[in-house]
Amino acid sequence: MAVTQKPFELPGKSGKSSSGVFAPEGTIITSLDAVVNWCRKNSLWPMPFATACCGIELMAVGSSRFDIARFGAEVMRFSPRQCDLMIVAGRVVMKMMPVLQRIWLQMPEPKYAISMGACASSGGIFDTYAVVQGVDRFIPIDVYIPGCPPRPESILRAVMDMQSKVQKGGSTLGTQGLPELRQMEEQLIQIRARNTLPGIATERSDESRFGYRLPGGESLVGRSETL
Amino acid sequence: MTTTKSSRPTPDATLARIRKRCGEGFFSVSSHLDNLRLHVPPEKLVELTTRLRDEFGFHLTELGGADYLGYPGRSSASHRFEVHYVLLNYETAERLILKTGVSDPDPVLPTLVPVWAGADWLEREVFDMYGIVFQGHPDLRRILMPEDFRSFPLRKDYPLRGRGERHNFERVTREDS
Amino acid sequence: MPVNLLDEPDIQAENRDYHWTLNFGPQHPATHTTLRLLLELEGETILNAIPDIGYLHSGFEKLGEHLNLNQYVTVVDRKNYISPPMNEVAWHNAVEKLLEIEITPRCKYIRVMIGELARISDHLLCTGAAALDLGAFTAFLYAFNLREMIYDIYEEMSGYRFHPGYTRTGGVMFDFTERVTGRIEKFLVTLPKILADMEKLLFRNKIFLERMRGVGVLTKADAIAYCASGPIARASGVTYDLRKDEPYLAYADFDFSVPYATEGDCYARFHVRMEEMVQSARILRQALDKFPGGPVNVPIAEKFPMPDKGTTYGSMEGLIQHFELVMPNRGFQTSVNEVYAAVEGPSGELGYYLICDGTQVAWRTRTRPPAFIHFQLFPHLIRNHMISDIVAVLGSLNIIAAELDR
Structure with missing residues (x-):
């Protein structure tokens, strides 16, 4: 992006040095994508999918001390059709997962998702029968926030990260996001499809070290446990 | 605006009163500090709770279950599941815990919903978590777990991580949405 | 079926x-x-x-059967997440009753203080959010600003802003320092002003009153039959309060009253909560004035508390005790017994039915969840009301999903 100080000649087609067209003073030369992304990133409308403790910290971010309005993301809309940033705040359980997916599908493009807190990102301390071990297994996520629950500052940081991602990725008409992210997601899908044996299970099965007790025997973890 | 129940009867006094009015022999007693536990057979439960409500002013505050599969010191004759009913007298601040046991293949207990309406959801939760059927309950269906869930998660033979139900969803990718 | x-x-x-x-x-x-x-x-x-319900059922009680008695504090915190320390107080109240531990006077006062701070923060969110739902946004901002002060106190005492994880079997994690008590002093100066502001904003607000008065009436008989407790029962004329009627911790030392109402509508519940905050502030004030010195944990000879750094490095007993507690599969022994112990939580009787099998891991950790028990009142309260009354009734019942579903 460049702001012109004085009239200058626009470059011509196919690398010719002069086109004969002069831009007036004060003109900004940039690509359309950059302008659109700049507008998008400063007016993110979050859809707070707040289920548990993280939702309270999300409310704290919205209220006076932390004030998410400084980043243009204060317009929390509770209808998914009006939002472009989903913040999954809190653990998502078996009964809730279809609802989450449906709300995600209802949001219009372009849309982004933040997974807020340990529970939404990985299941956190709730490694139990009912809790989905990371919402990214079932919907695409752009930014993860660690913490249980994360401090409001880290939520603001995540919004800023999201903004830089929006600025870099996406095009005016396209909905695909950053090409390298798309690649990463494809790789992840492949890895998960391949991983039929207890990749996670071997790491996690020795809970007796931490005073765990498994009365019904150890359950299989990982893809192979899917019914 | 202040209410104080200065003379709170001791558990022994409560027990003596119940023994005097309801007779003894059909329940056994155990206690820990101020917790007084009466172990009641299921068939006497509704009769006893109704009398406790009407004659002694006890009301239900808590209801929950427990699975004693493999609990130390349990003989094979004792029941696998026990349900506890914590009763409270709002006037004298006495507390009383009723415990009743039921065993595995077909666990059925009488419902307490006609006695206290508040037992409704609490019994549904016990049914959901342990599969104990409350005979005569007006609306006994799963409350916390999904309708199509087949196991009873708080039973001791159900593993902590479940049997894979938590990963049984479609995956939505960026391309689909 | x-x-x-x-x-x-x-x-x-x-x-x-x-x-x-x-x-x-x-x-x-x-x-x-x-x-x-x-x-x-x-x-x-x-x-x-x-x-x-069940959209947040995450197996808290099953998890309690796999974590030891001190580890489970991190999990109970997340049960009623708008007043975490109260859950800790309730949990360790049950554990100590089972193990028959008598905690020190200073620890009792500390637990009273964190419990009352939790009660204030719970009521602030409940009243603030109830006002927000009925269109009074400003009162919500006032309430949240005050909650930030409470978070600062938590952070000062435990290093964690939201879920302190502060209590331990036989004591607490760290002793209160001057800075913590200083922050509570400062908080007690601010609280009455903000409560007065909230009252000014709401108590003469016609829209607010019209939407709260006479809505969702709960009679005294129904409150008892449906097992209601806490502010909801007290707004219907059941004056039972565990702090008064079954004094636990150090509540017998304090002079406070139990606010109640007889109308049983949403406004009565709202009003009882506002008054309870004033009473909690009174308890905090007295607790600060009478705050006893001395050790905060029970002696390490009782084998329960974690010794502090000086004792661990400076004495043999301390070192052994530290080793016993941190090594896996050691820890302290419990008895084969069961207990029901309850405290007066912000939204009602918060009890635990705890069964132990002699190991340091509980056999069963049943919670008496006030939100679950109060939510079954909802169909009863909302019948023959309008759709717009739903938010008023839900707001006055103070339903916390993590406690509702566990």
Whole structure:
């Protein structure tokens, strides 16, 4: 992006040095994508999918001390059709997962998702029968926030990260996001499809070290446990 | 605006009163500090709770279950599941815990919903978590777990991580949405 | 016996054509949390509401059967997440009753203080969010600003802003320092001013009063039959308060009163909560004035508390005790016993039915969840009201999903 100080000649087609067209003073030369992304990133409308403790910290971010309005993301809309940033705040359980997916599908493009807190990102301390071990297994996520629950500052940081991602990725008409992210997601899908044996299970099965007790025997973890 | 129940009867006094009015022999007693536990057979439960409500002013505050599969010191004759009913007298601040046991293949207990309406959801939760059927309950269906869930998660033979139900969803990718 | 939710027997088939069914939730801003209601409507009047819960059931009680008694503190914190320290106080109250530990006077005072701070923060969120749902945004901002002060106190005492994880079997994690008590002093100066502001904003606000008064009336008989407790029962004339009637910790030392009302409507519940905050501030003031010195944990000879750094490095007993507690599969021994112990939580009687089998891991950790018990009142309270009354009634019941579903 460049702001012109004085009239200058626009470059011509196919690398010719002069086109004969002069831009007036004060003109900004940039690509359309950059302008659109700049507008998008400063007016993110979050859809707070707040289920548990993280939702309270999300409310704290919205209220006076932390004030998410400084980043243009204060317009929390509770209808998914009006939002472009989903913040999954809190653990998502078996009964809730279809609802989450449906709300995600209802949001219009372009849309982004933040997974807020340990529970939404990985299941956190709730490694139990009912809790989905990371919402990214079932919907695409752009930014993860660690913490249980994360401090409001880290939520603001995540919004800023999201903004830089929006600025870099996406095009005016396209909905695909950053090409390298798309690649990463494809790789992840492949890895998960391949991983039929207890990749996670071997790491996690020795809970007796931490005073765990498994009365019904150890359950299989990982893809192979899917019914 | 202040209410104080200065003379709170001791558990022994409560027990003596119940023994005097309801007779003894059909329940056994155990206690820990101020917790007084009466172990009641299921068939006497509704009769006893109704009398406790009407004659002694006890009301239900808590209801929950427990699975004693493999609990130390349990003989094979004792029941696998026990349900506890914590009763409270709002006037004298006495507390009383009723415990009743039921065993595995077909666990059925009488419902307490006609006695206290508040037992409704609490019994549904016990049914959901342990599969104990409350005979005569007006609306006994799963409350916390999904309708199509087949196991009873708080039973001791159900593993902590479940049997894979938590990963049984479609995956939505960026391309689909 | 799974039954379809829509098959309600008491709605006659011939009238069903004229009734609307409206789905409310599970992701709806006015529920604050994740719960779902199926409403049977005639015009705008609610004929029946069928709650459907379990959208946040995450196996807290199962997890309690796999973590030891001190580890489980981190999990109980997340149960009622708008007043975490109260859950800790309730949990360790049950553990210590089972193990028959008598904690030190200083620890009792500390637990009273964190419990009362939790109560204030819970009531602030409940009243603030109730006002927010009824359109009074400013009161919510006032309440949240005050909650930030409480978070600062938590952070100062434990290093964690939201879920302190502060209590331990036989004591607490760290002793209170001057800076913590200083922050509580400062908080006690600010609290009355903000409460006065909130009262000014709401108590003469006609819209607010019209939407709260006479809505969702709960009679005293129903409150008892439906096992209600805490502010909800007290707003209906049941004056039972565990702090007064079954004094635990150091509550017998303090002079405070139990506010109650007899109307039983949403406004009465709101008013009782506002008054309880004033009483909690009184308790905090007295606790600070009478705050005893001395050790905060029980002596390490009792084998329960974690010794501090000086004792661990400076004495043999301390070192052994530290080793015993941190090594896996050692820890302290419990008895084969069971206990029910309850405290007065912010939204009602918060009890634990704890069963131990002699190891350091509990056999069963049953919670008496006030939110679960109060939510079954909802269909009863909302019948024959308008749709817009749902937010008023839900706000006054203070339903916390994590406690509702566990």
